[in-house]
Amino acid sequence: MSHTHTEMMTVAAARLLTNDDVCFVGIGAPSAACNLARLTHAPKITLIYESGTLSTRPSVLPLSIGDGELCDTALTTVSVPEMFRYWLQGGRITIGFLGGAQIDRFANLNTTVVGPYDAPKVRLPGGGGAPEIASNCGQIFITMAMGTRAFVDSLPFITSFGHGAGKGDREKLGLRTRGPTKVITDLCVLEPDPETSELTVVSLHPGVTREQVEAGCGWTLRFAADLAETPAPTAQELDVLRELHARTRKAHGVAA
Amino acid sequence: MSHTHTEMMTVAAARLLTNDDVCFVGIGAPSAACNLARLTHAPKITLIYESGTLSTRPSVLPLSIGDGELCDTALTTVSVPEMFRYWLQGGRITIGFLGGAQIDRFANLNTTVVGPYDAPKVRLPGGGGAPEIASNCGQIFITMAMGTRAFVDSLPFITSFGHGAGKGDREKLGLRTRGPTKVITDLCVLEPDPETSELTVVSLHPGVTREQVEAGCGWTLRFAADLAETPAPTAQELDVLRELHARTRKAHGVAA
Amino acid sequence: MAEFLSLAEGIEAVLSDGASVAMEGFTHLIPHAAGHEAIRQGRKRLTLIRMTPDLVYDQMIGMGCAERLIFSWGGNPGVGSLHRLRDAVENGWPNRLELEEHSHAAMANAYEAGAANLPFAVFRGYKGVDLPKVNPKIRSVTCPYTGEVLATVPALRPDAAIIHALKADREGNVLLEGIVGVQKEAVLAATRSLVTVEEIVDDFGERNANAVILPSWTVTAIAHVPGGAYPSYAHGYYKRGNDFYIAWDKIARERDTFAAWIKANVLEQGPEAFARYAAPARQAA
């Protein structure tokens, strides 16, 4: 069964999740990955969306962070102040998902601005929940498509903190959470190097070459010594994911 | 129609309340007074109990601050942290009711301890909501039966702040609320003197003499120049109050 | 006690030129009809406050209603940029827009502190990030017990809060349900408030003892505007107009298509134009 790069990214992210995880889910790839995990190997995974829906089990993917479907299938729905105080800051989330317009080699993210803050070249949407998701969740998974405009050597603005300028910077700030532990892209999976915290390619998706990955990154990319190949999506994973997307299209008239 | 001292106290307190008031109600005399007002001249008065019940309309008096009847007849019921944060501290209460074991001439109250705090002669229940009710409500009505053990020259412990050591002390603490404006007793009604804030008898209940009131007070009591007589309870007020108590007895098997 | 007014009267009553206003809604229950009325009434120099400014603020900014935006995420959810917001920030069109930018956690805490009548809120945030460098309102306090330094944000106390809710009863109490966002906090934090509602009912009837309700005496004015959240949604009444969110990207991208859309759909319409969005799902429900 052939698959797209985006399907591979979603499947690779889904496989990292377990029944014991409590995930703070963002819209798009994270939402697809979390629900794919729930519909395959992790039926008891707990999904939380920042709109306040606790332990939600949508049958179709939401188009927004606050779709009615999320509320209808939730255990309950709390206010947004409660979500950020008791649930996120409360330290109850094991995995937070983030993405961004730009990422650097230490998995810091920019979703605020390109160019100077006061005279922006491109004004991006801003951080939203990201600054505190990055610091308060047990660990962070980042999903982003590769490309030299996204994987950049230096960020004009740090919206959410990854590993700062390298190993030990989180601890210096008093952070006790692990920060970004995986970056799942359309081409490969990266992890912070245990010694330096610099993002390192640990597995290439099937059919992807080192050169392709290097071409999609704005810094000189490191590869793990024991570089693996990401196992291709199974037929079952693809079936479930495609059915999920088909249900979503049918419900919304558009893809999520 | 004859009446008891306690009935007079309840009726006198009830008359001070209007449709526009939002009252933070305590158990006992305040609860009877607020519900009497609601069942007579102030049907739209808003009653709030610290257990979280907003705009409650009990048909019988509660025995505790958190009776099921309060919740069943409330517009809605909020958590206790919300009650103290959004509603009391939020500045949404026009009138708070307080009582206490002891009061001084500036309407400071003690409900904490008699004797030294670390070696108490009598350990009283403590302040509960009183310290912040006293400071955060628009004004405070105090209901207490007179007696020299209750109306004392000097408090061993200030549980809730009235007018401190006299006029201007509230302002010195940055308090913008009016504090105690009425003390309704079984024998008379007192108000802080406009010049000194010392409690002054402004009206005697029918049949009560100055001497009786003086005998029930541990300090030399001042009387207003234009001392009035509290109008006796009307037949309607007594009827409604006694029916309320009768319903309460029937529901609880005891009087509230 | 809340007054029942028409939408036009309600906006006049609570929103004046130069005011700060929180028109809140977290995907659900965004007060679009009220925003359109503010545009029709030509409000100017507003400070717009919202965690997630989206289409209705894009429209108000594009029409020159705002001079300042206090926010934490400004985009078209799942679609992309808000082009009118970007045009104001990047090019000063139709006027300069000053930004006061926070995180969601900060904004949620700031509304909560406003509702609680506190001058500021404390939270654990902004570790290692750049926003405090560009927003002088982000400060800190030291815990008097542990010595930990925590972030602070000033309480939000808007001059006005404007929200859309499901139901009001005849006494003017307002029922919220589903994704309730920060709307209750916004109303309690504000000096004045306007609530547009799908429905006015005699009473709320059987309900959960802990239903999310704003008592009448916490609300300034209520206006009956069925469909008034569209293209946002009202749970149990009508669904989100996802197509319109996508369509907005194209409408708002250019100044002239934007102006034409506003003329036809806002300036030449009234609140009754929203009723058509309320109707179909209601029949289906």
Added chain:
Amino acid sequence: MAEFLSLAEGIEAVLSDGASVAMEGFTHLIPHAAGHEAIRQGRKRLTLIRMTPDLVYDQMIGMGCAERLIFSWGGNPGVGSLHRLRDAVENGWPNRLELEEHSHAAMANAYEAGAANLPFAVFRGYKGVDLPKVNPKIRSVTCPYTGEVLATVPALRPDAAIIHALKADREGNVLLEGIVGVQKEAVLAATRSLVTVEEIVDDFGERNANAVILPSWTVTAIAHVPGGAYPSYAHGYYKRGNDFYIAWDKIARERDTFAAWIKANVLEQGPEAFARYAAPARQAA
């Protein structure tokens, strides 16, 4: 995920000697059966935490379970004193009891801060009163924006929270309804938690979208103890035993009547003794 245990197993699992424990309930849903089990198991040196310690804490204090009490109002509601509490404080019987005394506002904020994983809470309180003179934990911070000095209280983070709730479902989610007090905050603030429930249901069925629910993964253990709140009440199940609150005054006034009552009603009984309180109203409901 919450484990379903017997009450005896549940107390063993969450409550050890020397622990701090919040057995919360605000008139409604006070976990009496759990307190009796703690007495039967002979727990010692506990720090008892509760806004409104009443009969169940009077019983535990009288039986020597506690060395410290963190509280804001300690009385028999509508009746008078807690005689065992007073005997401990005034006479050191059966042992000295250290008091850490706050106001309700402070305690409510301290639980809220604990649930929010903050080290302290800020509130506007204690103006002009004596409690800060005798409780060194009452401190202050200065608002970094207005200069106002506000009161602080350390967050409550009990080793254990024990509450009584209406229902759990088979997954171990817990539903609270009615007067919910600070119970949700107490559980979220605590390291471990035990919830006794009136009923275990397959699922909660139709409910308000914003129902007060503790998800299974926030609860350590659940024990099915019908009637377990008596003489407090469980909304919709049974009423408050007002007579017993009145009777307690006489029982607890003297050490020997107290000891005899505990022997007959706690030491020689088990949790099933509470079932009789659940039964009648259930039939009536």
